[in-house]
Structure formats: structure tokens, C-alpha cells
Amino acid sequence: MREIAPGAVHVPGWLTPDEQRHLVEACRAWATGPVPIRHTVLPRGGVMSVRTVCVGWHWQPYRYTRIAHDVNGRQVAEFPAWLGELGRRALADAYGHPGETHEPGTAPADAYGRPGDTYEPDTALINFYDGQARMGMHQDKDEKSDAPVVSLSIGDRCLFRFGNTETRGRPYTDVELASGDLFVFGGPSRFAYHGVPKVYPGTGDPATGLASGRLNITMRVTGLR
Ligand code: MD3
Ligand code: FE
Secondary structure (H helix, E strand, C coil), rough: CCCEEEEEEEEECCCCCHHHHHHHHHHHHHHHCCCCEEEEECCCCCCCEEEEEEEEEEEEECCECEEEECCCEEEEEEHHHHHHHHHHHHHHHCCCCCCCCCCCCCCCCCCCCCCCCCCCCCCCEEECCCHHHCCCEEEECCCCCCCCCCEEEEEEEEEEECCCCCCCCCCCCEEEEECCCEEEEHHHCCCCCCCEEEEECCCHHHHCCCCCEEEEEEEECCCCC
16 A cells, blocks of 8 residues: 555555456446447547446546437446445545544545545446557546545556646656556545556456456546436
8 A cells, every 4th residue: 555645545456356357347248338338539539549438427528427428328327336335445445444543644634534434436437448548647627526536457557647736747656557456546636637658468367357458447426416
């Protein structure tokens, strides 16, 4: 466990192999529909190199809707209760369990005094990276809530770049993310720039169910209803 910046906690190897297989299976099912996985088209005509499918709420740049107007006009799959529980467990493990005592000043400064208890993510964005896919430095600002983001990585390793809240550029910290890693971004890290400059093909274990590529699942609270 490593705190990269205040509220940004990396927990390597958090998911068990069974949990990774279960998530891969769930993502594979969501990728087929009701709204199939696709390359998101940006408002100015660019096409993202990652492929994305959403549950709970559909993200398109730069808003959340229930209906995937930019794909097939269908409503996205419902956000499953089991995924919310995984999110609460992730927050509790990254930020400390209820009743656990912290050294003064080590608990992140956010609304989660008993971390995880009240966290209710209502959307997950599932990104699939082939060997060429990248994600440029960006902030996630379409959510109307400052609740933490929970990120789970499965498959090939990648280079993850975690920046600052002011600019796309330096200072940033580069971290390698591997299959099973958990990353939580809350408090002052919630609105930091971040991106994925590189994936390392052939570094994943096919036993996860992913023969190649990288899967990233992020849970968020949209603040919408
Ligand atoms: C920090 N995904 O979906 S995960 C994204 O690996 C996104 O697919 C990358 O950036 C991926 O928006 C990075 C880590 C991550 C995700 C969301 C964040 C870091 C974040 C939101 C706020 C701050
Ligand atoms: Fe992001």
C-alpha cells in the first residue's frame, strides 16, 4: 500500500485471482450489451483508442445519461449491488477500516470518517486497452460529487501517470499498475490530472480470462438521479 499523494492510495495485488476472473466475466457480458463496448467519439471528431462500456450511467463526453444516445439508444445495464460492495471494501481497505486507529494526519481528508461505510458508487466505466491504446492526461469532472473514484486493473501492466490539479504537465508521478491492483482517488486527489501513456503487451496472466490487453474498471458516484 502506498499513498502517492494525499487521498491517492495504491494497493498492489488487491483482487484475488478468483475476483479477477469474475470481473472479467462480468465485463465480457456487459461488453456485448445492452450497450456494446465501443470507441468513444469525442465532440471534435477524435476517437478514443480505448474501448469503453458503462454500467449504471452511460458516460459520453462530457456528461452522464441513462440512455446511450451516441451508441444504440438503449439504456445501460443496471449497476449491480455486488459491485457497490466491492467498492465499499476497496475504500475501507485503502483508507482504513471502521474502528481502526490512524496515526494523526494519516487519514485522508474527506467525508469518509469510517471509510467505505457510506460509499455508494452508481456508475462504473470499463475501459479495455489493446497494446496500442493510451489515455491522454485529463481530469474527471463530469460527476457532481467529490466522492472517491475506485480503480481496478486486470490483465496487462501499464504505466499510469498521476499528475496535479492545476496542469496536464509536471509535476506528476509515474506508477506501474498490474493485474489485481486497486487505486483509490479521493480528497485532494479526486480532481487531479491523470492518464495511461503506455500498456505493456503480453504482461498479463491469461488465467484471468483476458488473453491479451488491459481492463480497467472505475467506480464513481455521479451525484445524479
Ligand atoms: C484519478 N481511466 O476512466 S484509472 C478514466 O486506466 C481513466 O482506464 C484510466 O482515467 C484507466 O477516467 C485510469 C485511474 C483513475 C481513474 C479515474 C480517476 C484515476 C483517477 C478520477 C480522478 C482522479
Ligand atoms: Fe480518468
